[in-house]
Amino acid sequence: MIELAMVFxxxxxxxxxxxxxxxxxxxxxxxxxxxxxxxxxxxxxxxCGRVATYTLxxxxxxxxxxxxxxxFPAAIPTQALLAVVAGTLLIVQGLLATGLLGRLPRAGGTxxxxxxxxxxxxLTSRRPRDLFLAGVFTGFLxxxxxxxxxxxxxxxxxxxxxxxxxxxxxxxxxxxxxxxxWGGSLLRMSLRxxxxxxxxxxxxxxxxxxxxxxxxxxxxxxxxxxxxCR
Amino acid sequence: xxxxRPPDDACAYCGLPLAxxxxxxxxxxxxxxPQYCCSGCLWAAQVAxxxxxxxxxxxxxxxxxxxxxxxxxxxxxxxxxxTPDVYEIxxxxxxxxxxxxxxxxxxxxxxxxxxxxxxxxxxxxxxxxQQLRRGRATTDLLLxxxxxxxxxxxxxxxxxxxxxxxxxxxxxxLVAVTLGRWLESTGKAEANRELDALEKLIPTTxxxxxxxxxxxxxxxxxxxxxxxxxxxxxxxPVDGRILSGMAAIDEQLVTGESQGVVKQxxxxxxxxxxxxxxxxxxxxxxPVQAGTLGRMLSxxxxxxxxxxxxxxxxxxxxxxxxxxxxxxxxxxxxxxxxGEGLEQGILGAMAVVLVACPCALGLATPLATxxxxxxxxxxxxxxxxGVALEHLARAHSVFFDKTGTLTxxxxxVIEFACSDPSQSADILQIAxxxxxxxxxPLCRAIDDFAAVPxxxxxxxxxxxxxxxxLGVRGVERxxxxxxxxxxxxxxxxxxxxxxxxxxxRTRLIARGMTLCAIGWDGQIRGxxxxxxxxxxxxxxxxxxxxxxxxxxxxxxxxxQPRAAALADQLRLPVHGALLPDEKVAVVQQSRRQRRGVVxxxxxxNDAPALAAADVGVALGCGADLSRESADVCLLxxxxxxxxxxxxxxxxxxxxxxxxxxxxxVYNTLGIGLAVSGWLNPIWASAAMVASSLLVIGNSLRLxxxxxxxxxxxxxxxxxxxxxxxxxPPGAPVATASEDASQPExxxxxxx
Numbered sequence: 001m002i003e004l005a006m007v008f009x010x011x012x013x014x015x016x017x018x019x020x021x022x023x024x025x026x027x028x029x030x031x032x033x034x035x036x037x038x039x040x041x042x043x044x045x046x047x048c049g050r051v052a053t054y055t056l057x058x059x060x061x062x063x064x065x066x067x068x069x070x071x072f073p074a075a076i077p078t079q080a081l082l083a084v085v086a087g088t089l090l091i092v093q094g095l096l097a098t099g100l101l102g103r104l105p106r107a108g109g110t111x112x113x114x115x116x117x118x119x120x121x122x123l124t125s126r127r128p129r130d131l132f133l134a135g136v137f138t139g140f141l142x143x144x145x146x147x148x149x150x151x152x153x154x155x156x157x158x159x160x161x162x163x164x165x166x167x168x169x170x171x172x173x174x175x176x177x178x179x180x181x182w183g184g185s186l187l188r189m190s191l192r193x194x195x196x197x198x199x200x201x202x203x204x205x206x207x208x209x210x211x212x213x214x215x216x217x218x219x220x221x222x223x224x225x226x227x228x229c230r
Numbered sequence: 231x232x233x234x235r236p237p238d239d240a241c242a243y244c245g246l247p248l249a250x251x252x253x254x255x256x257x258x259x260x261x262x263x264p265q266y267c268c269s270g271c272l273w274a275a276q277v278a279x280x281x282x283x284x285x286x287x288x289x290x291x292x293x294x295x296x297x298x299x300x301x302x303x304x305x306x307x308x309x310x311x312x313t314p315d316v317y318e319i320x321x322x323x324x325x326x327x328x329x330x331x332x333x334x335x336x337x338x339x340x341x342x343x344x345x346x347x348x349x350x351x352x353x354x355x356x357x358x359x360q361q362l363r364r365g366r367a368t369t370d371l372l373l374x375x376x377x378x379x380x381x382x383x384x385x386x387x388x389x390x391x392x393x394x395x396x397x398x399x400x401x402x403x404l405v406a407v408t409l410g411r412w413l414e415s416t417g418k419a420e421a422n423r424e425l426d427a428l429e430k431l432i433p434t435t436x437x438x439x440x441x442x443x444x445x446x447x448x449x450x451x452x453x454x455x456x457x458x459x460x461x462x463x464x465x466x467p468v469d470g471r472i473l474s475g476m477a478a479i480d481e482q483l484v485t486g487e488s489q490g491v492v493k494q495x496x497x498x499x500x501x502x503x504x505x506x507x508x509x510x511x512x513x514x515x516x517p518v519q520a521g522t523l524g525r526m527l528s529x530x531x532x533x534x535x536x537x538x539x540x541x542x543x544x545x546x547x548x549x550x551x552x553x554x555x556x557x558x559x560x561x562x563x564x565x566x567x568x569g570e571g572l573e574q575g576i577l578g579a580m581a582v583v584l585v586a587c588p589c590a591l592g593l594a595t596p597l598a599t600x601x602x603x604x605x606x607x608x609x610x611x612x613x614x615x616g617v618a619l620e621h622l623a624r625a626h627s628v629f630f631d632k633t634g635t636l637t638x639x640x641x642x643v644i645e646f647a648c649s650d651p652s653q654s655a656d657i658l659q660i661a662x663x664x665x666x667x668x669x670x671p672l673c674r675a676i677d678d679f680a681a682v683p684x685x686x687x688x689x690x691x692x693x694x695x696x697x698x699x700l701g702v703r704g705v706e707r708x709x710x711x712x713x714x715x716x717x718x719x720x721x722x723x724x725x726x727x728x729x730x731x732x733x734x735r736t737r738l739i740a741r742g743m744t745l746c747a748i749g750w751d752g753q754i755r756g757x758x759x760x761x762x763x764x765x766x767x768x769x770x771x772x773x774x775x776x777x778x779x780x781x782x783x784x785x786x787x788x789x790q791p792r793a794a795a796l797a798d799q800l801r802l803p804v805h806g807a808l809l810p811d812e813k814v815a816v817v818q819q820s821r822r823q824r825r826g827v828v829x830x831x832x833x834x835n836d837a838p839a840l841a842a843a844d845v846g847v848a849l850g851c852g853a854d855l856s857r858e859s860a861d862v863c864l865l866x867x868x869x870x871x872x873x874x875x876x877x878x879x880x881x882x883x884x885x886x887x888x889x890x891x892x893x894x895v896y897n898t899l900g901i902g903l904a905v906s907g908w909l910n911p912i913w914a915s916a917a918m919v920a921s922s923l924l925v926i927g928n929s930l931r932l933x934x935x936x937x938x939x940x941x942x943x944x945x946x947x948x949x950x951x952x953x954x955x956x957x958p959p960g961a962p963v964a965t966a967s968e969d970a971s972q973p974e975x976x977x978x979x980x981x
Contacts (some may be wrong), residue, residue, distance in 0.1 A: 032843070052299070052300075056302045056303065056305075056306055059306045059309065060305065060306065060309070061308075063312075116293075118291060118295065122292075123289045124294075127292075129292060130292055130295070132299075133292070133295035133296065136295065136299050137295065144327065159306070159309055159310065163306075184371065
């Protein structure tokens with residue numbers, strides 16, 4: 001239970017990072033809205049799309065983790081290993097958010113990609129369907145934080161648990177993103193810097209929890225299987 | 231939108247040549263609806279059309295987005311169903327999912343799949359039907375039957391309440407095919423982007439001067455004889471001749487010359503060049519398409535349609551490919567449905583069709599060739615056809631013509647001798663002042679050599695007469711007559727060569743130089759020896775070509791002693807004393823030994839040799855693209871481009887080979903796996919997209935070949951310590967005979 005809460009809080013605080021990356025999308029939806037209520041509705045559609053992608057992604061990775069777990073013999077604690085990997089990723093992301101690890105270099109590719117033109121077309125549209133789709137495709141944008149939580153979802157054991165974790169993460173990111181799209185720069189720069197630090201710490205803590213869980217699971221598996229430990 | 235539309239047998243979106251129809255079909259006429267090479271291009275064209283028609287999201291993109299979202303949902307429901315299916319957990323025990331819940335999921339999957347099939351399957355079916363009507367069968371047909379079979383089978387399972395469902399396969403295949411094809415088309419269009427950018431340089435409207443005043447008209451309506459007004463900063467839409475006005479013109483696009491060229495009334499101008507600073511009134515020589523840029527664009531487009539060896543190979547394979555795939559797919563279906571049930575048969579056949587999709591094979595060659603041709607046209611290298619790329623890549627020997635190719639063709643003063651060394655500067659100054667009154671190349675060379683500052687250049691010759699074929703004669707204010715010209719003129723003017731100059735004269739003649747003398751008061755006072763100048767970039771270009779492992783040689787009409795001197799200077803073998811048809815014989819003989827002979831010339835007097843070689847490279851084509859004997863036209867005079875073009879050609883052929891190798895290996899392995907039933911259609915569709923992307927990405931690398939830094943060229947004539955070549959005694963000076971406007975000193979050397 002504590003883990004689920006941490007995921008939600010991690011999403012909420014981690015969205016300070018989202019605002020920097022994806023806040024522009026929310027803003028661009030907001031600026032073309034005629035009034036605040038219409039804007040709120042549009043932000044809602046957009047956020048629903050994003051949460052939907054995260055949830056589906058969480059279910060897919062959760063299922064993949066479950067399959068991995070089944071595919072390998074019981075002696076290999078897949079679940080525990082996944083939890084440790086996810087924890088490490090989360091800690092790295094958390095430290096990146098606090099600025100302790102510096103900035104990651106941006107990777108650039110030359111192969112044509114369809115995602116930007118798709119996203120652009122949906123964002124400029126006013127139909128609810130297209131705003132929802134804009135949210136769906138925002139969820140596909142490469143993001144270290146999302147990947148780290150997806151790894152956590154894969155370690156969750158089942159596809160339902162994976163979906164639940166990612167849905168909570170997505171809902172956690174919602175308030176700040178909606179606020180950003182709604183009110184523009186509600187968060188001042190200095191405040192955001194503080195939020196970044198707290199978020200980073202929170203994400204790193206989630207990672208540490210995950211690692212601890214993995215290690216614990218690892219020990220208990222070995223206990224159950226190792227003939228000497230019985 | 232475009233003045234030079236892609237030819238009719240090419241795709242209306244990407245411009246790739248269309249596959250030939252299998253069987254008889256109605257020939258395409260220009261008025262027909264546009265033809266596309268694949269469903270991706272149809273899709274991309276519709277998206278682009280929607281975007282232009284209305285702002286916001288196009289309906290096609292909306293469909294695609296929704297389909298992707300629904301597919302994700304179907305995927306998740308399928309996974310939920312697999313949870314009990316795959317590991318056959320006893321459903322009755324209710325350990326994973328209850329039976330009713332599983333049924334709900336199956337119905338939900340069906341409900342979500344139908345819109346996907348409708349949204350993505352229908353356009354694909356439409357495109358396939360269009361292609362069929364034109365007599366072209368594609369693998370899309372097989373693919374669609376697979377999707378339809380999977381959907382129908384799964385639907386029946388849902389209603390019967392037993393059996394597996396494969397909705398996710400149908401959805402993922404449709405999404406992957408649509409996305410993959412669209413991605414391919416954007417990749418192909420990417421290869422076109424530079425060409426389109428060039429095309430956009432032609433202005434869309436022009437100002438036509440009419441009796442009633444100026445009129446703004448579409449550029450496409452310009453015909454020969456129209457009078458156009460072109461203001462500063464505008465590009466000239468067509469070729470033409472200036473009627474009035476004067477301006478510096480940026481001709482870099484056409485000639486590679488980065489400095490503006492000043493042009494005035496009577497000069498001809500080229501379509502696509504920019505009027506930098508003046509107002510011009512120009513009489514159009516023809517419509518936009520006939521202009522220099524228009525012809526350049528259509529030449530590149532035409533070049534891409536010529537099929538080379540590799541493309542023909544791919545075509546031959548593709549021709550037997552489709553029937554073969556059909557047979558293999560049917561066999562797989564029969565074999566697997568016999569052994570493992572109907573659904574395995576459908577899945578196996580679908581995997582075969584997906585993995586055998588010949589996209590990568592079809593794209594392998596044309597896309598790489600195209601990227602290379604477009605890159606080349608950006609760097610002032612114009613290939614007449616893509617086949618020239620293949621030939622150039624095979625090159626083992628390069629022959630150079632001398633005059634105008636290795637040399638600039640401009641004479642230069644190599645030696646100046648005078649009767650009295652103490653008066654050397656005075657004699658030189660008098661010669662320069664008299665030479666300044668004529669524009670003849672030899673006079674310009676004397677002027678350059680003397681380098682008299684402008685302030686001292688007050689002409690004190692009150693009377694100057696040009697004697698065609700002989701020289702110039704001027705009378706100074708003090709009444710003294712000074713003669714500058716060849717020795718024949720000296721003789722006729724009664725000027726004798728003093729003994730002090732006798733040895734210099736003999737030496738200069740022995741070295742085969744062109745001679746020019748200056749004299750007054752019955753005596754020759756100074757002698758100038760001229761020679762052609764080797765291009766500044768020639769040594770580095772030769773060095774680069776040698777480092778590429780090419781055998782180099784020079785073919786020249788020069789006499790053997792001169793040829794030997796040239797060989798010494800360039801450190802290259804020189805075949806001297808060759809008549810034009812003997813040059814052809816040398817090229818042909820080398821070709822007989824081994825194909826891959828390149829001849830580099832100016833495309834004028836060496837046209838037969840260029841045509842005889844495997845690849846003829848013409849230098850300095852500039853605006854003159856009509857040098858038909860050349861397979862490759864270098865728009866600039868930059869010799870370094872020869873090596874650049876060869877490097878480009880080699881890289882292109884390497885990329886083509888890699889592409890073909892990958893496409894063949896991928897298809898063979900993939901079909902093998904699919905036939906044996908080891909390949910799920912979902913992975914097959916992913917592999918299909920991945921292999922196309924690999925081929926596209928590999929080909930687009932060719933767009934990143936850098937040109938050389940611009941400061942490496944254009945240094946001609948700036949230093950006096952360059953290498954020199956000698957002209958044989960008695961030969962007419964090339965520049966003088968070519969320059970029709972200044973024929974006065976046509977023959978300068980004494981017999």
